[in-house]
Amino acid sequence: MKAQVLKKITSLDENPEPLELVDLPVPKPKQKEILIKVSTCGVCRTELDEIEGRVQPKLPIILGHEVVGRVKKLGPGATKFKEGDRVGIAWINSACEECYQCRRGNENLCKQFQGTGCHANGGYAEYTVVKEDFAYLIPERFSDLEAAPLLCAGAIGYRALKLTGMEDGETLALYGFGASNHLVFQVARYLYRNSKIFVFTRVRGDVHSKLAEKMGADWVGETGDKPPEKYNRAIDTTPVGGVIRAALENLEDGGRLIINNIRKETLIPELDYTKHLWYEKEVKSVTNITRKDVQEFLPLAAEIPITPEITEFKLEEANKALISLKQGKYRGAGVLSIADSSQYQSINYR
Ligand SMILES: [Zn+2]
Numbered sequence: 373m374k375a376q377v378l379k380k381i382t383s384l385d386e387n388p389e390p391l392e393l394v395d396l397p398v399p400k401p402k403q404k405e406i407l408i409k410v411s412t413c414g415v416c417r418t419e420l421d422e423i424e425g426r427v428q429p430k431l432p433i434i435l436g437h438e439v440v441g442r443v444k445k446l447g448p449g450a451t452k453f454k455e456g457d458r459v460g461i462a463w464i465n466s467a468c469e470e471c472y473q474c475r476r477g478n479e480n481l482c483k484q485f486q487g488t489g490c491h492a493n494g495g496y497a498e499y500t501v502v503k504e505d506f507a508y509l510i511p512e513r514f515s516d517l518e519a520a521p522l523l524c525a526g527a528i529g530y531r532a533l534k535l536t537g538m539e540d541g542e543t544l545a546l547y548g549f550g551a552s553n554h555l556v557f558q559v560a561r562y563l564y565r566n567s568k569i570f571v572f573t574r575v576r577g578d579v580h581s582k583l584a585e586k587m588g589a590d591w592v593g594e595t596g597d598k599p600p601e602k603y604n605r606a607i608d609t610t611p612v613g614g615v616i617r618a619a620l621e622n623l624e625d626g627g628r629l630i631i632n633n634i635r636k637e638t639l640i641p642e643l644d645y646t647k648h649l650w651y652e653k654e655v656k657s658v659t660n661i662t663r664k665d666v667q668e669f670l671p672l673a674a675e676i677p678i679t680p681e682i683t684e685f686k687l688e689e690a691n692k693a694l695i696s697l698k699q700g701k702y703r704g705a706g707v708l709s710i711a712d713s714s715q716y717q718s719i720n721y722r
């Protein structure tokens with residue numbers, strides 16, 4: 373099978389082709405695993421962190437944790453799906469299922485948490501295997517391309533939104549408007565109909581701010597701008613440390629900022645306690661994802677229904693997709709198209 377493999381940690385600025393397209397044997401599903409013929413796989417900022425070493429992957433590794441495909445073969449003892457079912461895999465590849473955190477439903481915090489495309493091979497390939505308990509049926513209303521970004525950008529965005537503690541009528545600020553926040557926007561609009569949503573992007577007039585305007589944000593500006601009023605809840609998806617201070621400056625007393633990012637590429641500047649934190653302002657990070665998040669989010673996404681903004685790349689173009697993501701060149705979510713689309717009628721281009 374064709375696969376894009378990361379063999380060593382490198383800097384994308386110095387090495388624009390970190391992944392190598394190679395031919396590998398199709399993996400065999402072990403006990404309670406399923407073999408999936410991959411159709412699409414989303415491109416996530418976490419891949420940039422893995423390539424550049426801010427997150428340490430097992431090497432060599434096939435990246436990709438927003439995997440959509442069809443069950444090709446059941447491993448011994450696998451009973452949940454049947455051959456041909458359309459399933460997805462998310463960032464959570466496994467957890468110990470026994471520790472204190474796992475027993476409390478916080479499997480995202482398990483010390484033995486394994487990430488798809490990081491500790492176990494992911495979806496930048498024609499086939500992949502996964503434990504059946506860590507795969508999800510994909511709602512019919514989404515094409516293979518549309519479904520991919522729901523599995524991380526969407527589902528973890530949903531987790532971030534839940535963690536804000538948002539209530540209807542409160543104002544929400546979104547810092548960054550890429551793959552995740554443009555989906556969070558649609559969920560928040562649906563769940564909190566009387567709330568205003570403000571969007572901050574890197575530069576006024578960039579592709580992301582234009583998308584936010586098109587989608588009907590109540591106000592769009594760039595990080596550091598003063599919004600028309602303070603907001604109660606905020607979600608930061610940017611790689612920039614300084615955004616945290618900027619976001620706290622405009623946060624209403626008793627408000628909460630959620631940081632939805634595995635690593636910041638730049639340091640968080642010093643905070644002034646009185647200005648940024650006093651009056652019970654809260655800061656909380658999002659770490660990984662639970663199966664429950666994905667299981668709740670997929671049907672909600674279909675009910676809304678969410679329309680992901682997709683930029684499609686071929687598997688062979690994975691390096692180009694990653695560089696474009698790093699440079700903020702495309703809007704919405706990048707998705708690798710892997711299977712020959714003529715095989716699957718459910719790939720509809722809207
Ligand atoms: Zn991701």
Ligand SMILES: [Zn+2]
Nearest residue numbers: 468471474482
């Ligand atoms: Zn555990």
